[in-house]
Amino acid sequence: MLIALMESTRTQILNPTFAQDILTGLSASPKRLSSQYFYDERGSRLFQDIMQLEEYYLTRSEYEILSAHKAAMLHLFQPKKLISNREEIQALTENFFEMIEFGAGDGMKVKVLLQHFLEAGAHFKYIPIDISGDALNGLITDLQETFPDLETEGMQEEYFKALNILKSRSEVRKVVLFLGANIGNFSETEAIRFLTHLRESLRPDDLLMIGFDLKKDPNQILAAYNDASGVTREFNMNLLQRINNELGGDFDLNGFVHYPTYDPQSGEARSYLVSTQAQTVRLSHVNAAFHFQAWEPIHVEISRKYDLATIERLAEKSGFRILQHFFDSRHFFVDTVLMSNV
Numbered sequence: 001m002l003i004a005l006m007e008s009t010r011t012q013i014l015n016p017t018f019a020q021d022i023l024t025g026l027s028a029s030p031k032r033l034s035s036q037y038f039y040d041e042r043g044s045r046l047f048q049d050i051m052q053l054e055e056y057y058l059t060r061s062e063y064e065i066l067s068a069h070k071a072a073m074l075h076l077f078q079p080k081k082l083i084s085n086r087e088e089i090q091a092l093t094e095n096f097f098e099m100i101e102f103g104a105g106d107g108m109k110v111k112v113l114l115q116h117f118l119e120a121g122a123h124f125k126y127i128p129i130d131i132s133g134d135a136l137n138g139l140i141t142d143l144q145e146t147f148p149d150l151e152t153e154g155m156q157e158e159y160f161k162a163l164n165i166l167k168s169r170s171e172v173r174k175v176v177l178f179l180g181a182n183i184g185n186f187s188e189t190e191a192i193r194f195l196t197h198l199r200e201s202l203r204p205d206d207l208l209m210i211g212f213d214l215k216k217d218p219n220q221i222l223a224a225y226n227d228a229s230g231v232t233r234e235f236n237m238n239l240l241q242r243i244n245n246e247l248g249g250d251f252d253l254n255g256f257v258h259y260p261t262y263d264p265q266s267g268e269a270r271s272y273l274v275s276t277q278a279q280t281v282r283l284s285h286v287n288a289a290f291h292f293q294a295w296e297p298i299h300v301e302i303s304r305k306y307d308l309a310t311i312e313r314l315a316e317k318s319g320f321r322i323l324q325h326f327f328d329s330r331h332f333f334v335d336t337v338l339m340s341n342v
């Protein structure tokens with residue numbers, strides 16, 4: 001009992017936001033959990049496996065875009081304008097820029113750009129930002145070994161906090177990369193709020209490149225979230241396992257099924273975990289219990305697919321204008337470069 005109590009206190013202190021969000025989501029009607037919590041250690045490993053799946057076309061499509069358009073991207077990213085600050089003139093005459101990546105992961109895709117930029121003699125610094133220190137340290141060590149000449153600095157910070165630090169440090173052009181269709185995991189309102197905040201954290205000459213997964217054959221999209229080998233099912237189920245591990249939950253994973261859907265009209269791929277029976281789940285570390293009716297769903301993820309008109313609208317509503325779209329050969333995916341419009 002005492003041990004349970006101590007464990008409870010420790011867990012709450014370690015991750016109070018997680019505990020609060022899970023309690024709020026399971027108390028809501030309909031029940032929902034945020035997909036941001038998929039990525040504990042096991043979840044991050046499962047996501048690496050997903051990116052290798054035959055059905056998960058997203059990563060390969062974006063890799064193709066970066067490989068095919070790396071020279072054009074460099075041309076766009078290098079600043080051409082002089083600005084008034086004297087200290088910056090030296091840097092700008094050398095076309096210096098800082099390439100900042102949100103959530104770089106293992107850096108597999110960005111390495112295509114880094115290698116090309118170095119070979120082309122570009123003058124830039126690569127700054128990956130991640131809240132996970134382990135992921136970041138692993139990436140920086142790997143990059144230093146692979147590219148000894150690369151100027152790089154990892155920042156273990158919340159995205160906007162890191163951007164504000166960088167903005168106050170120097171006026172050199174910043175190019176922010178938000179790749180991997182991560183924007184698709186936001187609702188429309190969240191995406192507009194995120195992009196507006198991002199624009200406000202940048203200077204007018206800075207750039208943003210976002211990876212959007214595009215609308216395509218609905219069967220192909222659905223298969224990407226329902227792979228034959230069941231890795232995506234495991235990935236989703238792991239959220240319940242994480243709640244068991246961190247909040248003392250007693251979710252019986254056999255009492256839930258993974259159920260992905262895709263609506264070709266809204267472009268929303270949604271994933272649910274559906275309770276196969278009436279059951280009560282207890283979270284002992286936070287002293288809470290939740291009842292599930294038979295076939296009651298928990299909404300766990302949205303992965304939004306875009307068309308160009310919707311991207312245009314999103315940019316406009318967040319105060320950006322589109323400079324260029326870079327597509328893969330099948331037009332499955334697009335990396336869009338944006339600049340502030342205000």
Ligand code: AVI
Binds near residue numbers: 302
């Ligand atoms: C990280 N994010 C863009 C992935 C996606 O496609 O929405 C996460 C994912 N969920 C299931 N498979 C992959």
